[in-house]
Amino acid sequence: MSGPKHECGVFGIWAPGADVARLTFFALYALQHRGQESAGIATTDGERVFTHRGLGLVTQAFTEDDLRPLVGGAAIGHNRYSTRGATTLRNAQPFVLQTLHGPLGLAHNGNITNARTLRRLLLEKGVGLSTASDSELALQALAVPVAGAPEPTPAHPIWVPRLQRLLRVAEGAYSLTVLTRDGIFAVRDPHGFRPLCIGELPLDDGRTGYIVASESCTLPPIGARYVRDVEPGEIVRVGPRGVESWRDPAALPTPAMCVFEYVYFARPDSDLEGRSVHLLRQRFGERLAQESPVEADIVVGVPDSALPAGIGFARGAGLEYIEGLIKNRYIGRTFIQPDAKLRKDKVRLKYTPLRANLEGKRVVLVDDSIVRGSTAGPLVQLLRDGGAAEVHVRISSPPVRHPCFMGVDLGTHDEIIAHQKSVEEIRAHIGADSLAYLSRAGMLEVVRAESAERGYCSACFDGDYPISLEDGTTKLQFEDIHGA
Ligand code: 5GP
C-alpha cells in the first residue's frame, strides 16, 4: 500500500522579509515538468502554518487570492506527478502538522519502497494516518520522538535525530524539503536517487536567503544562485545559521542517482552533480551517432526532451539538424480527455509535421526513450505523412525493460514494450525503416565522464536494482521508533 508512484518537484525557501509564497510559486512554475497533477505551498511565520494546494498545473492551482494568505519567512512547495491513479486533492502535498515544536511540513519526491512496513509500525505506535501516501509516513515518522535524544539546542535541533532515524529506516527514494520554525531541512536518501540542490538568494536588507530545490533550473528565474547539490544521505538545514549539514553514521551513502533524470526527466537547463543536463544529452546523441550511424539527409529531434540528443546526433553524424515536428507548446496536462477516436491519434493532437523540411528526405528521428511504445509509431507515421522518404529511429538511451520502484512511473513489465519485444520486433511495431538504441555501456560512459567514482541507478534498463525490493526487511532497524 505504498500509494501511487510519483516523480515530483520539491522546493523550499528561507528568506525572511521576502514574499516567499510568490517566490515558491515561480519556482514550482520552473519545476512544472516534474509534475502536473497538483501543486501546493506551505508557509510559516514560526508559529502558524498556512497551506494552499490545488489540482492541475501551478497556474491552475493558484490564484493571486490563494497566494496572499500564505505569509511568513519560510515556505516549501510541491508539484505532483500525474499517475494512472486517482487525481485527488487529498494526496496533494505539502503535508503539514502542528507539533510540540512548532509547525512541521513536508514535500517528498520519490517512492519509499518499504512503506508497508513503516505504515504498520506507525499504526502500531498509535499514529493516525489519513492517506495511502508514503510521503505522509515520512512526515508522521518525524513527529515521533527519538527515545534518549539529547536536549535540543539551536545548533542541534530536535529534528536532526528524527531525520537521522528516517535515513536509517526508510528505504527507496526520497528527496525531502521539511518546513520548521527554525529553517528548512533538505534531505536526500543514502542512494540519492532523486536530485536536490541548494541555492542562495540575496535579500533586500543585505542578508542572504536560501533555497533548496529538486533542480537548479528554479534558481535563475527567482534571482538565486546555485551553491551545491545536497549529497546522498545528507541532512541540510538552511536558515538563520546559514547552511548546516549532518549525516547519520549508520546511513552510509551509496550513491545511485537515477540515470533517467539525465535521459529524460530533468530540465535541460538544470545542472545535476554540477553538470549540464543539456550537454550530457548532446553527448548521448553524439555517442549514438558513432554506435549506430545511418545513411540519411536530415536529423529531427522529438520536441522538447529529445532536442539536445538530436543536435548531438547530427553533430556526431555530420548531418544537418532541422526542425521536422512542431509541438503545441500549450498542450500541458489537460483534464479534457480526447474522445475515443482522437485518443487513438493522441500524438497528432500534440505534434504536426513540417512538410517544408521533410519532403523527400531520409530522416533520422531521435527520441530520448521508448517506454510503452505508443508514441514512436505515430511519430514515424506523422513524418511519412509529412513527406519523409525514409524514417530511421534512434533512441538516446537503451531499451527500457523494467519498472521503476524509485519514483518514476514507467508502467509494469506487461506495459513496457521492450520487456515483451526484441528491437527488431519494436522496429516492425513502430513501422520505422531502422531502429537503434544507445548501448548501456555508451550511456554509462557518458554519464560517468568526470565522475567515474560515482554509482548510478540504471535499473529500468538492466533490472539491476540498488535496493532490496522486499518490503518488511527493516523491522529491526525501526525498533527505536517502535520502542520510543
Ligand atoms: P511511450 O514509449 O511510453 O509511448 O513514450 C515515450 C515518450 O514519452 C518519449 O517521447 C519520452 O520523451 C516520453 N517519456 C519518457 N518517460 C516519460 C515519463 O515518465 N512521463 C512522460 N509523461 N513521458 C515520458
Ligand code: MG
Ligand atoms: Mg518525448
